[in-house]
Amino acid sequence: MNSPSVQQGGQPAQEYLTFTLGREEYAIDILRVQEIRGYDQVTAIANSPAFIKGVINLRGAIVPIVDLRIKFNLADVTYDPFTVVIILNIGRRIVGVVVDSVSDVIALSGEEIKPPPEFGASFDTEYLLGLATVAERMLILVDIEKLMTSREMGLVEAAAA
Amino acid sequence: MNDGMNQFLQVFFEETEEHLASLELLLLGLDLQQPDPEELNGIFRAAHSIKGSAGMFGFDDLTAVTHELETLLDRIRSGQLALQAEMVDLFLQARDVLMRLLDAHRQQRPDPDVPVSSTVARLRELLDAAPATGEEASFGFFDDAPGTPQAATDDDFGFFDEAPGAPAQAADDGFGFFDDAPGTPAPTVSEAPKAVAPPASPSTSPSTKPSAGEGESSSIRVSVEKIDSLINLVGELVITQAMLGQLGGALDPSLHERIHQALAQLEHNTRDLQESVMSIRMLPISFIFSRFPRLVRDTSARLGKQVELLLQGEHTELDKGVIERLSDPLTHIVRNSIDHGIELPEVRLAAGKPASGTLRLGAFHQGGSIVVQISDDGRGLDRARILAKAREKNLAVHDGMSDAEVWQLIFMPGFSTAEVVTDLSGRGVGMDVVKRNIQAMGGRIEIDSAAGLGTRISIRLPLTLAILDGLIVAVANTHYVIPLTYIVESLQPKAADIRGLGGEEGAVIRVRGEYLPLLSLHDLLGEAAPPLPAEQSIVVILEADGRPFALQVDDLVGQQQVVIKSLEQNFRRIEGIAGATIMGDGSVALILDVDALPGLAQQQGAALHELP
Numbered sequence: 001m002n003s004p005s006v007q008q009g010g011q012p013a014q015e016y017l018t019f020t021l022g023r024e025e026y027a028i029d030i031l032r033v034q035e036i037r038g039y040d041q042v043t044a045i046a047n048s049p050a051f052i053k054g055v056i057n058l059r060g061a062i063v064p065i066v067d068l069r070i071k072f073n074l075a076d077v078t079y080d081p082f083t084v085v086i087i088l089n090i091g092r093r094i095v096g097v098v099v100d101s102v103s104d105v106i107a108l109s110g111e112e113i114k115p116p117p118e119f120g121a122s123f124d125t126e127y128l129l130g131l132a133t134v135a136e137r138m139l140i141l142v143d144i145e146k147l148m149t150s151r152e153m154g155l156v157e158a159a160a161a
Numbered sequence: 162m163n164d165g166m167n168q169f170l171q172v173f174f175e176e177t178e179e180h181l182a183s184l185e186l187l188l189l190g191l192d193l194q195q196p197d198p199e200e201l202n203g204i205f206r207a208a209h210s211i212k213g214s215a216g217m218f219g220f221d222d223l224t225a226v227t228h229e230l231e232t233l234l235d236r237i238r239s240g241q242l243a244l245q246a247e248m249v250d251l252f253l254q255a256r257d258v259l260m261r262l263l264d265a266h267r268q269q270r271p272d273p274d275v276p277v278s279s280t281v282a283r284l285r286e287l288l289d290a291a292p293a294t295g296e297e298a299s300f301g302f303f304d305d306a307p308g309t310p311q312a313a314t315d316d317d318f319g320f321f322d323e324a325p326g327a328p329a330q331a332a333d334d335g336f337g338f339f340d341d342a343p344g345t346p347a348p349t350v351s352e353a354p355k356a357v358a359p360p361a362s363p364s365t366s367p368s369t370k371p372s373a374g375e376g377e378s379s380s381i382r383v384s385v386e387k388i389d390s391l392i393n394l395v396g397e398l399v400i401t402q403a404m405l406g407q408l409g410g411a412l413d414p415s416l417h418e419r420i421h422q423a424l425a426q427l428e429h430n431t432r433d434l435q436e437s438v439m440s441i442r443m444l445p446i447s448f449i450f451s452r453f454p455r456l457v458r459d460t461s462a463r464l465g466k467q468v469e470l471l472l473q474g475e476h477t478e479l480d481k482g483v484i485e486r487l488s489d490p491l492t493h494i495v496r497n498s499i500d501h502g503i504e505l506p507e508v509r510l511a512a513g514k515p516a517s518g519t520l521r522l523g524a525f526h527q528g529g530s531i532v533v534q535i536s537d538d539g540r541g542l543d544r545a546r547i548l549a550k551a552r553e554k555n556l557a558v559h560d561g562m563s564d565a566e567v568w569q570l571i572f573m574p575g576f577s578t579a580e581v582v583t584d585l586s587g588r589g590v591g592m593d594v595v596k597r598n599i600q601a602m603g604g605r606i607e608i609d610s611a612a613g614l615g616t617r618i619s620i621r622l623p624l625t626l627a628i629l630d631g632l633i634v635a636v637a638n639t640h641y642v643i644p645l646t647y648i649v650e651s652l653q654p655k656a657a658d659i660r661g662l663g664g665e666e667g668a669v670i671r672v673r674g675e676y677l678p679l680l681s682l683h684d685l686l687g688e689a690a691p692p693l694p695a696e697q698s699i700v701v702i703l704e705a706d707g708r709p710f711a712l713q714v715d716d717l718v719g720q721q722q723v724v725i726k727s728l729e730q731n732f733r734r735i736e737g738i739a740g741a742t743i744m745g746d747g748s749v750a751l752i753l754d755v756d757a758l759p760g761l762a763q764q765q766g767a768a769l770h771e772l773p
Contacts, residue, residue: 041748042749043639043748043749043751046686046687046688046735046738046751047686047736054749055728055732055741055749057400057747057749059397060393060397060400060726062726062727062728062731062741064732155733156733
């Protein structure tokens with residue numbers, strides 16, 4: 001895996017896709033991103049948590065859609081023509097996540113990434129790779145693969161997780 | 162080993178496996194008194210081909226066994242040695258040894274337990290009974306061959322490529338060649354594999370012979386992944402075509418006549434394309450039937466029973482995926498039939514039946530499905546004993562149960578009425594697994610049995626695992642697909658027919674005098690909207706595990722064939738959902754897992770009652 005945490009120490013910069021959720025800006029490894037598309041009609045899945053919106057047809061593949069805004073308890077969750085879905089390639093699975101907006105692609109080198117503070121239980125540091133500051137913006141680097149395959153997301157079978 | 166070599170090895174493994182299969186088939190079909198010279202030739206050529214190509218790849222153990230086999234067979238073929246029953250047995254054992262060696266080579270994990278030297282020694286013993294001839298020459302020749310494996314294997318390919326139009330012709334050439342020169346079977350490298358390549362097709366006896374042999378020479382090998390991706394693509398095309406059709410349907414026909422024509426043409430062509438692509442995955446069921454003559458022979462011999470196997474409808478085609486998953490359940494049922502069904506010869510004679518029992522394996526189309534039947538003329542199922550056994554296990558049974566219900570009991574886990582546990586069957590594991598495997602494919606299994614007359618087990622399977630006939634139902638604006646095989650009927654209920662039970666409103670429904678449990682798809686799937694009053698909705702009567710129940714939905718949308726898509730590929734398994742499909746408008750609809758619905762309802766009921 002191209003986890004940036006193991007590349008600290010002067011390695012060439014790695015590219016990240018940044019997106020916003022509420023007032024925070026997050027960054028994920030661009031190599032995990034397959035495409036970005038608008039929010040389409042989803043087919044709801046019975047008896048599943050609210051943040052799993054359902055499944056869509058992505059050119060013949062059945063792809064689950066997760067709303068990270070609901071997962072992160074953001075108050076303002078609306079679906080309009082500007083709602084963005086990032087289609088991720090994780091392992092051999094395809095998963096879509098709904099975010100507020102996608103900002104840009106930036107390159108970060110190992111030394112620009114600071115280890116995350118040991119903060120409380122609000123966001124599990126297990127899924128954090130670190131923090132970075134770019135033009136006065138704080139970016140939260142997320143290990144999206146770890147997050148999406150985690151037990152609490154319930155996206156994969158417990159045995160496979 | 163490099164990729165190119167690997168590719169040839171792969172071909173060698175596949176071909177050798179086919180040779181071994183045809184060798185076995187021919188051996189089993191051999192008439193001991195008057196062996197058909199063509200069949201003997203076929204056996205000889207199968208052994209000879211294996212020896213030739215094994216030599217090229219340096220598999221000395223394979224060469225050693227096939228060499229002895231070949232030498233013996235050549236004697237028999239030329240009439241120097243009389244065929245005996247023990248020889249056939251030994252040949253069959255040698256085939257098994259070869260199969261194990263082949264597997265070991267394929268996995269590149271040598272198996273020291275394979276009795277190579279003892280098999281060779283026993284074959285030699287038989288050989289020593291007859292005078293020797295100058296057979297060693299051909300062996301020496303093949304020892305030289307490993308240096309040029311590629312060229313020789315290529316010739317094999319060339320042969321198959323050339324032959325497709327006239328398999329019989331090519332095979333005849335092979336015969337001619339061998340008939341002329343029995344003493345010198347392999348004059349040159351390039352000709353030897355050519356002449357011996359298609360052993361199965363010509364020399365097969367009509368009774369046990371599948372079309373596999375004929376198909377072989379006019380076919381190409383394609384990986385299953387390629388075909389599956391083709392099927393997927395065509396599935397996409399079908400969906401796109403349906404979308405276009407829907408868009409086109411909105412256009413005024415008088416203004417857009419040509420678009421309508423073109424769309425109609427597209428629909429027609431897409432359907433044809435889909436059908437022919439699906440047919441690529443279809444294989445004749447003889448693919449699995451062909452292994453049963455050996456199984457029946459071995460099993461009955463071990464049990465001291467006489468069993469005649471009759472195969473019917475082995476050309477019936479079904480999906481490769483279904484065929485692969487059918488093989489284990491069928492093997493189990495056949496073993497059971499021989500072990501429990503068919504009696505010992507003296508018992509049969511005492512009962513006024515012929516000493517030899519008959520086991521029929523048949524396959525045929527019925528409606529949109531395939532039916533595979535295994536029937537024997539044995540003693541039949543013992544109703545009293547099954548009931549007694551069920552009581553012993555504290556299962557809910559009573560004497561008034563219909564035969565069909567009683568027979569279903571043998572599919573319960575851990576259920577066995579065998580008096581003696583043998584190494585073949587009677588451990589009580591198996592029939593439940595058989596049933597589960599069949600159900601996992603969307604199939605059903607039924608038993609007919611009459612005491613003293615025999616048992617017939619029918620397995621009803623969908624033609625393919627990729628496409629399903631479904632009824633589309635609507636629940637709170639969401640569409641779901643119910644596989645048609647589960648549906649008994651659908652009806653609009655009257656308020657008077659819906660009754661409560663134990664304080665629960667609308668728990669049962671009366672359908673033609675019978676009360677069926679009534680489940681609501683709204684509740685099962687946790688839909689936010691409350692279900693419509695029962696009399697305004699539709700009730701679909703379903704049957705899972707032989708038990709009927711009613712499912713309340715809002716509306717029926719229509720019936721159509723849907724392409725089954727996996728939900729687990731990118732997501733996980735959802736209880737009550739068997740898979741997903743893509744509808745004409747590009748949206749996703751979920752396919753219900755009807756077998757799981759009653760259980761889901763029970764869980765939910767239990768959870769409700771636990772609440773304070």
